[in-house]
Amino acid sequence: MNQPRTILIQNTTIITLGVTNRVLKNHSLRIADGKIQEFGPTKTLTPTPGDELLDGTGKVLLPGFINAHMHFYSSMARGLNKAEPATNFNDVLKNLWWKLDRGLSSEAVYLSAMTALIDSIRKGTTTLIDHHASPYAIKGSLDAIARAVLESGLRGDLCYEVSDRDGADIAKQGLDENVAFLKRLAQEPNPALRGHFGLHASFTVSDETMEKASGLAREFGAGFHVHLAEAESDQVQCLQEHGLRIVERFQKFGILGPKTICAHAIHIHEDEMKILADTKTSVVHNPQSNMNNAVGVADLLAFHSAGVYVGLGTDAMTVNMLQELRSAVWIQKIFQLNPSVGFMEAVNALTQGNPLIASRSFGPELGLGAIAPGNAADLVLMDYRPNTPLDEKTFAGHLVFGLAEANVDSTIAQGKILMKHGALQLNIDEDRILARSQEVSKELWEKVWG
Numbered sequence: 001m002n003q004p005r006t007i008l009i010q011n012t013t014i015i016t017l018g019v020t021n022r023v024l025k026n027h028s029l030r031i032a033d034g035k036i037q038e039f040g041p042t043k044t045l046t047p048t049p050g051d052e053l054l055d056g057t058g059k060v061l062l063p064g065f066i067n068a069h070m071h072f073y074s075s076m077a078r079g080l081n082k083a084e085p086a087t088n089f090n091d092v093l094k095n096l097w098w099k100l101d102r103g104l105s106s107e108a109v110y111l112s113a114m115t116a117l118i119d120s121i122r123k124g125t126t127t128l129i130d131h132h133a134s135p136y137a138i139k140g141s142l143d144a145i146a147r148a149v150l151e152s153g154l155r156g157d158l159c160y161e162v163s164d165r166d167g168a169d170i171a172k173q174g175l176d177e178n179v180a181f182l183k184r185l186a187q188e189p190n191p192a193l194r195g196h197f198g199l200h201a202s203f204t205v206s207d208e209t210m211e212k213a214s215g216l217a218r219e220f221g222a223g224f225h226v227h228l229a230e231a232e233s234d235q236v237q238c239l240q241e242h243g244l245r246i247v248e249r250f251q252k253f254g255i256l257g258p259k260t261i262c263a264h265a266i267h268i269h270e271d272e273m274k275i276l277a278d279t280k281t282s283v284v285h286n287p288q289s290n291m292n293n294a295v296g297v298a299d300l301l302a303f304h305s306a307g308v309y310v311g312l313g314t315d316a317m318t319v320n321m322l323q324e325l326r327s328a329v330w331i332q333k334i335f336q337l338n339p340s341v342g343f344m345e346a347v348n349a350l351t352q353g354n355p356l357i358a359s360r361s362f363g364p365e366l367g368l369g370a371i372a373p374g375n376a377a378d379l380v381l382m383d384y385r386p387n388t389p390l391d392e393k394t395f396a397g398h399l400v401f402g403l404a405e406a407n408v409d410s411t412i413a414q415g416k417i418l419m420k421h422g423a424l425q426l427n428i429d430e431d432r433i434l435a436r437s438q439e440v441s442k443e444l445w446e447k448v449w450g
């Protein structure tokens with residue numbers, strides 16, 4: 001990518017988000033060296049000879065979206081119609097995901113990430129926190145995903161989900177893969193890559209493995225990324241096997257803390273919420289996946305009252321964060337049977353919770369999720385001409401009911417234009433990648449399901 005040093009986005013509406021959201025009409029914004037250099041009224045920011053110009057007329061500029069819980073490898077399941085029907089969540093895992101992940105090759109891992117990342121550029125999602133499994137192609141799998149992240153120009157936080165479900169040797173390989181990747185990040189720091197220590201979920205991780213993971217993560221100062229009480233059966237198993245509720249078990253092994261991400265957290269009690277709040281652990285809500293797997297609804301209002309940090313993820317159902325946001329709003333209203341609750345809790349999960357989670361991983365200095373001078377230039381420009389007043393007070397309603405249906409015009413990450421007026425600006429051959437992904441997924445489906 002040979003791009004000029006500065007980019008000037010002209011004459012647009014800037015929605016800053018951040019701690020104090022501002023809606024700034026007829027503004028321009030200049031990007032230099034990967035960062036937001038300055039912004040102000042259009043007439044005060046005139047083009048200079050080195051600027052690449054991006055017309056923002058009739059559009060709004062927002063911070064790029066963050067997906068706080070993703071599985072790139074799930075891209076390989078799109079359209080799959082071969083898995084046996086499931087009657088509960090454990091069947092979903094056994095009939096679909098744990099068969100699919102065992103069939104993944106290193107190339108499938110790379111392609112699943114690359115295709116999901118290209119989709120993410122099209123939807124304006126610039127940071128993704130992934131949770132990976134490929135039990136028969138573990139070694140180097142995080143490097144394969146990292147290669148795709150770097151080629152895409154987006155940012156990725158990666159981990160390998162350690163599990164005992166495929167035996168002790170595969171559990172050990174999972175531990176080793178997290179260590180190898182965290183070591184690589186320490187040796188070759190890159191602002192586009194971060195790592196967590198991955199664990200699948202309480203019910204597939206033995207005490208011995210959890211103890212090892214805890215010790216290894218501590219050596220690298222890494223937080224964990226783990227599924228928590230996605231189904232009631234996870235809690236039932238934990239109580240039977242360990243005599244503890246899951247959050248208590250995680251606390252016992254030192255899994256919780258400000259850098260740790262617990263996805264789902266549907267079936268947890270108030271005392272568990274208090275532990276999550278006290279340890280400043282983040283919970284990531286995945287409403288579309290929860291509906292698709294019929295596992296229940298996370299209680300956003302209870303999290304809010306308990307003071308738990310909540311973010312929003314897609315669990316690979318989509319990479320479109322505004323589509324996920326709409327689902328978060330609707331599901332909370334139906335769950336509480338009250339049309340006037342849950343709206344701001346859902347909006348804040350995306351606009352406040354995800355930036356916090358990203359800052360704990362990528363560092364607060366990048367200022368991901370907010371437009372301010374000096375922050376990283378990770379931005380999305382959307383086609384949006386509001387038909388009603390758009391200002392700080394009405395913004396949340398526009399986000400859910402208007403912007404969520406608007407098209408993404410341009411996507412910028414790390415100060416580089418990755419999509420301009422709908423056209424990808426990458427050095428990768430999308431047609432070739434899609435064609436190869438079709439071949440590899442077909443082979444994968446045939447290998448696993450015949």
Ligand SMILES: [Zn+2]
Nearest residue numbers: 071227263315
């Ligand atoms: Zn998940």
